[in-house]
Amino acid sequence: MANKVFRAVGLAAGVTVALTTLTGCDFFNWGSQFAPTPAPTSARPSPSPTPSPSVVAPTEVESVKATGSLQFNSFPVSEAMTGTCTTADPMTVTLRDPKNDFYSTVDVTVVIDKANLELDSVSIITGADSEGGIHKVTYSTTAPVEGASARLIGAGPDYEITGTMPDQDSPHGKPVTNLIPVVLKFRCG
DSSP: OHHHHHHHHHHHHHHHHHHHHHHSSOGGGTTTTTSOOOOOOOOOOOOOOOOOOOOOOOOOOOEEEEEEEEEETTEEEEEEEEEEEESSSSEEEEEEETTOSSSSOEEEEEEEETTTTEEEEEEEEEOOOTTSOOOEEEEESSSOOTTOEEEEEOSSSEEEEEEEEEEEEOGGGOOEEEEEEEEEEEEEO
């Protein structure tokens, strides 16, 4: 009988040791290391919603009608330019004479800092003249050319720009750059 008791005590001790060893902690926490764990899932990235384009209302720049005249070297270039002046700051003036008598076209763009009443830039491009030359007259306060000048007169609606500006001409297909006197008058509104 003692043998049976030793066997029963040995069996109980062996089971207790086994359970303690297998669980790694204590008798009452058995199975925590061997408890089923959820199977790993392949985490598919959830498709991110396609961003809807944000609708931005275009900034409407108000403009008014413009008319103007232009002279090179004291000779009239155009008396019939028409276009627009934006009311924003900086103000952009675009004038055009698409049926000019001497040049096939005349296109003018002027940018004015309205807050300070200062001229920012002038660009005048003509179509071909009788010699086939195309004139590109430019003036910019950010990239001044030696000897060039321009002055803005007026605070609106009437403006006048006078000065000596670089003219890239191409008579007979040969480019030449000279400084020429320019007078540009225009009215906004």
